[in-house]
Amino acid sequence: MAIDATVREYLLLHLERLQQAYGRERTLAVQVRASAAPAEPEPPRFGAGRSGRTPPQFGRGARPQGQQAVPGQESGPAQPQPAPGDRPTAAAPAAAATPAATPTPSPAAAANDPLAALRAETTGCEKCKLCERRQNVVFGEGDPNARVMFIGEAPGANEDRTGRPFVGAAGQLLDRIISNAMAFERSEVYIANINKCRPPNNREPQPDEVASCLPFLREQIRLIQPAVLVCLGRVAAQNLLGRKESATKLRAMELAYDEVPVVVTWHPAYLLREPSRKRETWEDIKRVNRLLGRPEVPPKKS
């Protein structure tokens, strides 16, 4: 039977007195049982639930005031903060139950579907050293005819585990941006990354790794032919566009990739650390809506 930790401590504190009073042998058995008793399990900690939303509409007001969410470390100590627009360096918290990754297509299916054929090509890719520690190649997912394509930096821990892009806390925020600011379902857009395998410890992909993987993304864009590209964060924008400016400067620029307009906005993981930037993302997404020929704030689907 497990002994409560407080009771065990009390017993141990008084064993010496018992030994003095009754002799060591008579109290030894009690001491052994008390010392060997397993610690009581920690009571469960309840995470913050969802409550009211703050503007912009994809905000999530569930955290006590003064506590900022740190992706991958929502209840732990603060980690060193990356530059604005970067992904976090810690593993993201466990993803909510998510559908399985798109299975690798059969050769017959791939023959009739260039995007599926490209996915199949990446599945066993060993073009760069990121293949060594990956669990899954995260090819990307969404509508192959999507009008808007979101591009992130590289998979994190949850994405590596599930084979799907943006499925951790940052992914859930991206889902809310897509839904609340664009009135789209996640399945109506396409989401991919510059690199398709997870860099160790979520570090930035290195230039040789980007050079190896970028042709896959370029081909994805060519096949999907989106009307607008949205780069999530500095690393995605710099690598797709071959530019060196900060995310702040890139956000303010009119950019294009192969004549497709590119809007740069903050990475959702950065927004989790800096919720005050959500207002700027709100403005960026209004621009995306305009470029798509839709109202700045499309009406919600009924």
Ligand code: SF4
């Ligand atoms: S990151 Fe890209 S290039 Fe490198 S192994 Fe993975 S799929 Fe291949």
